[in-house]
């Protein structure tokens with residue numbers, strides 16, 4: 001049985017006050033113990049979040065990391081540093097990083113390895129653009145992004161990875177993939193993983209991301225190969241985020 005995971009990616013949003021609001025709300029809320037929930041706040045809020053979330057079901061994630069442990073990399077943050085702040089998961093390969101900061105598959109792989117090397121579990125984000133979907137290349141693009149990384153990992157490293165399928169055209173647009181569209185791609189990812197190891201594919205957690213909200217979470221999460229969600233905008237509204245968590249329970 002795969003444990004469902006709901007992860008809130010705050011991107012460059014939120015505030016110290018929002019961290020406190022989430023801490024208070026999640027201290028009261030009754031969530032099924034079978035569910036894992038994460039918040040990925042911006043770096044400056046990690047320490048406050050660790051304290052505010054201490055008596056809640058919320059775990060802590062980061063949004064990126066530098067591949068190096070330390071060094072002359074002005075403005076960057078390493079996995080070792082994240083580890084010191086209790087970070088358990090980190091996003092790698094988010095489409096905003098791929099597009100706006102020109103991160104390619106090789107750099108995504110380097111970041112993922114850096115996370116594994118300090119015991120942080122990577123969430124590998126993949127997804128096609130609208131042009132790629134319209135040209136009929138969705139599965140090729142997504143499986144290339146997955147394959148570049150997965151083919152280079154040892155079997156026990158592969159087991160640490162969660163994959164988030166986030167169609168680029170669905171991110172922040174209010175345009176969600178239909179449950180069938182999402183299911184089709186996610187089933188393809190699981191089949192691809194089965195090529196390495198059937199047991200690994202069965203245990204692999206696959207998250208859907210892209211305009212998931214309190215109204216559409218139920219039907220997305222009901223799909224066979226969708227084990228959770230990576231939520232942007234709706235993870236900034238505590239009631240909506242709790243409702244999504246309840247859909248996953």
Ligand code: 13P
Nearest residue numbers: 009171172210211232233
């Ligand atoms: P939205 O939920 O705002 O579309 O963002 C999805 C996302 O990019 C999560 O990483």
